Amino acid sequence: MKYFIASDIHGSAYYCKQLLDAYKKENANKILLLGDILYHGPRNDLPTEYAPKQVIAMLNNIASDILCVRGNCDTEVDQLVLDFPVLADYCILNHGNKIIFATHGHHYNKSNKPKLHKGDVLLHGHTHIPACEQIDDFHYLNPGSVSIPKENSHHGYMIFEDGIFVWKDLNGQIIQTFDINKF
Numbered sequence: 001m002k003y004f005i006a007s008d009i010h011g012s013a014y015y016c017k018q019l020l021d022a023y024k025k026e027n028a029n030k031i032l033l034l035g036d037i038l039y040h041g042p043r044n045d046l047p048t049e050y051a052p053k054q055v056i057a058m059l060n061n062i063a064s065d066i067l068c069v070r071g072n073c074d075t076e077v078d079q080l081v082l083d084f085p086v087l088a089d090y091c092i093l094n095h096g097n098k099i100i101f102a103t104h105g106h107h108y109n110k111s112n113k114p115k116l117h118k119g120d121v122l123l124h125g126h127t128h129i130p131a132c133e134q135i136d137d138f139h140y141l142n143p144g145s146v147s148i149p150k151e152n153s154h155h156g157y158m159i160f161e162d163g164i165f166v167w168k169d170l171n172g173q174i175i176q177t178f179d180i181n182k183f
Helices: 013-026 052-060 076-081
Strands: 003-006 030-033 064-069 090-095 099-103 121-124 131-135 138-142 156-161 166-167 174-179
Touching: 003 013, 013 052, 013 156, 131 174
Parallel strands: 003 030, 030 064, 099 121, 121 138
Antiparallel strands: 003 156, 090 099, 131 138, 156 166, 166 174
């Protein structure tokens, strides 16, 4: 299974279109969205081409391909217009004897990690800052933000396949690779 992982679209039609173009080029099986789909939030500037209704239409066209967790900017109202579930606080993906605990990051994060076993993965967005690191006995990964990256990072996404996470910019250029099979 090949997963395309992205976070923090924040209603940007411009970056959502680029994201979906990258998804098609990657030929992934599923797209995993780590929250903050439609609303930009009061702490963020308006993203480029802020148009939540256009984002709704683009994502609903591929609803059967999408897995999603709830971000701090996502609400029950968003669920009324999106054709895929968006209100789960987390999602579990299995990889051999390891789990990938995918969440947005506002509840579970490096400071408040869920119960994980050695070698498991905590995957979240929320910070808009990409990360691929080993912390104590677990892995922490973050694809950054599609539309509002912070700390001079790229507009990007991750691919997960065969135990390997690959972080890329929206042009498909590899920024970093992280193999959870090695730990």
